[in-house]
Amino acid sequence: MSRRTLVVGLAMATTITGLTVPGAAAEQATVKFPSSNFPLGARSAPTKTMTSVTSGIDLYDVKAGSSTDGYTVTVLLPNGRDAGTREAAETTLAAVEAAGEVAGIQRLERPQVADAPAQELFMVRVGLWSFKQRAKADKAAAKLKKAGLKVKVDYLGDDGLKTTGPWHVKVLTVDARTFRGSYAASLGTSVAKRETVSSMAKRGGAVAAVNGGFFNIHTAKQLRGEPVGASVVAGRLLSEAVPGRSAIVLRGRTARITELTTTITAVSQDGAKHPIAGVNRAAAADELVLYTEEYGAKTPAVDGTDVVIDANGRVEAVRTPGAAVPKGKRVLHGGGEAAMWLNEHLWEGWTVKVDTKVRDLRKNRNLQLTPDLHVVSGGVGLVRNGRTAITARRDGHDSVNMILRRHPRTLVGTTRNGSLIVATIDGRKPGITVGANFVEAAQFMRWLGATQAINLDGGGSTAMVVKGKVVNQPSDGGERAVGDALLVLPR
Structure with missing residues (x-):
């Protein structure tokens, strides 16, 4: 193989926009687990078990796919990133060759999304090892580091390119016809502090809960529970919106997905x-x-x-x-x-009036800030009116890492009749579950029947709690304290 060709066995991504899922459950009138094949990978029949949580709420444990991915060593480019321009890749390739090693340049394409074009990028990679040969990949990486190169060992299932999986997913369905509880948001003991989903669920008396949106990791350590986006708890605006960012609006037992802005004004006497x-x-x-x-x-x-x-x-x-x-x-x-x-x-x-307006951009009207109103801000829009619509740039996640690479995901969607679908796709567990990228997350939610869907915080934050127990497998090995949570209450 030429040193300047693609690394053998590494597949390329494809551009996916407005994808139509064959047999999509989006046509269903009620929330019902689909009978068609799993929508990712080889589209094989998934294995699933269903547990009735309470009236109108079911929990599904879903597994699909198999492990065939292995490992490679990625050499970081001069900017410290793993992917960039062809020129940067050529420069890095020359450095690898000067160290006496053989490398290849891999072309990849970050998929086009609703608000950003596709992007061609290049990576420099050394070697290809099977899943059982991780130790050999580590040894090669150590040798490259000794030569002064910055490298990392990559599991190919994380790339976001072609994979066979596997996937391990939890799906919670809340049927609008029979559910008699309500929804709420929780920020835990305070806005500034973080707390686990299980702790917030216990305090709120929730029968089920998932982590909410992204929280601010770029502020002082003692303030990092602050949501990045709109947060309303019991009618009180506790965090302003990132203008136009996706959110889920909860009122009583209804849930709807939209985009929000907030306007707050102090008016003196x-x-x-x-x-x-x-x-x-x-x-x-x-x-x-x-x-x-x-x-x-x-x-x-x-x-x-x-x-x-x-x-x-x-x-x-x-x-x-x-x-x-x-x-x-x-x-x-x-x-x-x-x-x-x-x-x-x-x-x-x-006296001073604090005039607060939270505007629903889809309905073009202000939300009534009554005690039954709750809002959880999302990270990226995925599905709108039954079609894939990934708003990565608008929602601040227009990057290869967020759009293309696979991570654990927490997803929320609504069906045509107003039922709620909540899913966690575990990831970062080579050989066990690979997670999903944004395109795959949108495909998956459409397969489940969501006509509207958004991505919440993911990665180590992804956690689903049902009846006081964490039912998924957080990638950190245990629950991470997060900024907020979406609660499903029994009344």
Whole structure:
């Protein structure tokens, strides 16, 4: 084999848009597990067992596919990534050859999605070993590292290219016709802190639960429970929307998927107005941020101003930042220009209205923030009106790692009659379960009958809890503390 040809046995990805799944369950009028073959890999008949959880709720344990993937060594490109331009791959290939090793350049294509074109990329890889030869792959990687190259051992099932699996999936179906409970969101003990799904499910009295959306890992460690996107719990907006990002709106026993924006404005009694940039998160320079008692942390200890307001909007105190939010109160915090506005327009004893609007972009109207309203923000839209519609760029996940590579996934969908489908696809377990990429996740949810579907947080966060027990196999080896959860309540 030429040193500049593709590594033998490594298949290429294909572009998939608007995919029609043969025999798709999207035509079903009710939530019913499909009788057609598993939609991924060789499309073989899956093995499944069903457990009735309670009236209207069933849990399926599904297995499909077989393990045929092996290992290779990927040499990182000059930018530190495993895939990039052909020029970068050629440069890296030359470095491998200079070290006396034989490598190949592999072309791959990140699939086209609804809001981003396909992208041609190239990787440099050394060797190909069977599943049982992992030790040989590790030895080759160690030799390359000793030569000064940055490398990693890759299991080919994680690539997102052609695979036979296997897959291990949990599917929870909630039938709108017979379910008599309700849905809710939970942020655990506070917005700032993370908590396991099982803990939130126990506290909320949930019969079933899954992890919610992504949480902010790019903020201070003590604040990393903060959801990245809209969060509403019992009618209270606890985290602002990322404009236009997918979310699931829960009210009573109804669930619908849409996109949201939020607009929050402080209106002083003298008529002055100022936009509130965020809710329960770290504040940037000149931002006005609202903190509620659910925050669970102190306001930023920076130069600026805190204004404490009671439930009626009366200003109780103007204070130095860096203290907790008093129980039953809210705090408007501002630095720079926002602090100047607070000092000029919110005097002690004055009143202020916090005008909060959460807009449903599909219905083009505001949601009523009543106590039965809950919102869990998603990460990426997958299915819209029965067709694959992956909104990776809009939802902030336009990358090879997120679109093409396989990871554990937590997925939520609704059927034509309003039933709910929740699924966890376990991954990162070579030989046991490979996970899914976004295209495969969309295919899978359509196969289950979802006409609308979104991706929630995944990876080590993926967890499904039923009757107090974690029923899937989290890739970290145990439950990870997460930002929020979607709860299925018995009443």
